[in-house]
Amino acid sequence: NVKFTEGKIGELDTAVIPEFFGGFVNAAKITLHVDLVRGKNAHHKCECVFKAFAKALRFACQRNPRTISATCSAISFA
Numbered sequence: 001n002v003k004f005t006e007g008k009i010g011e012l013d014t015a016v017i018p019e020f021f022g023g024f025v026n027a028a029k030i031t032l033h034v035d036l037v038r039g040k041n042a043h044h045k046c047e048c049v050f051k052a053f054a055k056a057l058r059f060a061c062q063r064n065p066r067t068i069s070a071t072c073s074a075i076s077f078a
Contacts, residue, residue, distance in 0.1 A: 001033075001034065001035045001036065002017070002018075002034055002035075002036040002045060002049055003036075004017070004042050004045065004046075005042070006042040009042045009043050009046055010043075012046075014042060014046070017046060017049070021034065021053075032053075034049055034052075034053065036048065036049060
């Protein structure tokens with residue numbers, strides 16, 4: 001749910017951003033939801049989306065000796 005009103009950010013065509021994420025989730029066989037609450041500047045919106053994605057992916061896949069990894073989702077032991 002990220003709308004880009006600008007067609008380009010520098011040389012980057014904003015139409016390839018959803019294509020990147022679509023390709024990633026198809027190849028990784030995961031579900032991904034990206035929601036941007038607000039923003040005006042296309043550069044900052046794009047930066048926010050990629051940084052949040054990277055942080056979420058890192059968090060989901062980090063090792064923890066108290067959890068079992070199930071396709072990057074952690075199930076905690078009580």
